[in-house]
């Protein structure tokens with residue numbers, strides 16, 4: 001997805017030594033009685049696309065918020081792109097979010113008074129970088145909206161608005177993109193386009209910076225979804241149940257998206273119905289495809 005900003009070699013090494021996202025013994029409690037996360041341990045590899053699924057109230061949003069540094073765990077540690085964020089000050093965390101992470105939400109969250117281009121440039125402005133209009137044109141082109149730069153959100157369809165939101169998430173060349181139900185408000189065809197763009201953000205290697213210090217990998221995507229078809233585009237599907245990891249499915253390239261979606265839907269049905277043996281990490285997993 002184009003060139004990434006330069007980073008000092010030691011920072012680059014630190015980034016690569018860890019997964020893109022690492023959670024160790026992460027818990028999140030609300031008050032005394034609500035255990036939204038009960039001890040999550042996981043490592044998400046660089047350039048991986050992970051879908052997070054689970055019944056309503058299983059902790060998906062809480063997981064995403066804690067993993068993305070939008071919320072602080074009650075206990076445990078979170079590493080993001082090589083940085084341990086649990087102990088970062090609010091200011092440093094904000095800088096990390098603005099420079100290293102991208103966000104896509106179900107409700108698009110575009111500023112209505114700004115054009116598509118201005119919305120895309122916003123993260124660069126917030127990060128104190130130059131409002132690089134060439135870069136905005138590049139990412140709007142990548143999401144197929146090169147001709148729509150001057151339109152405001154109310155002059156765009158839902159799918160086009162979500163593509164602007166994706167361009168906005170990509171503009172800073174983030175290490176990790178967190179997506180919360182990115183296709184929840186879209187029809188099937190438009191959803192497939194957005195998912196293909198997320199997939200592309202992972203699969204397209206970024207070219208190295210001229211001095212060789214830039215990253216050479218694409219983005220890492222973490223996506224919460226209720227939709228098995230959306231999850232079928234991921235490399236791995238993690239299932240949460242009652243605040244704990246309850247198993248996973250790995251991508252099997254030999255399966256089509258509809259076939260993979262069927263496997264995922266079956267696992268979700270088992271989880272929701274709490275079939276004995278279906279909801280524990282380590283159970284044999286069906287191999288699924290994107």
Ligand SMILES: Nc1ncnc2c1ncn2[C@@H]1O[C@H](COP(=O)(O)OP(=O)(O)OP(=O)(O)O)[C@@H](O)[C@H]1O
Pocket residue numbers: 030034035036054055056057058059060061062063
């Ligand atoms: N601010 C809060 N205060 C108290 N309890 C909360 C708060 N936020 C979430 N919870 C509780 O934590 C648990 C996990 O909620 P979370 O929103 O993470 O689930 P979810 O899997 O994303 O659900 P859904 O699919 O319905 O969006 C639920 O029991 C929820 O009621």
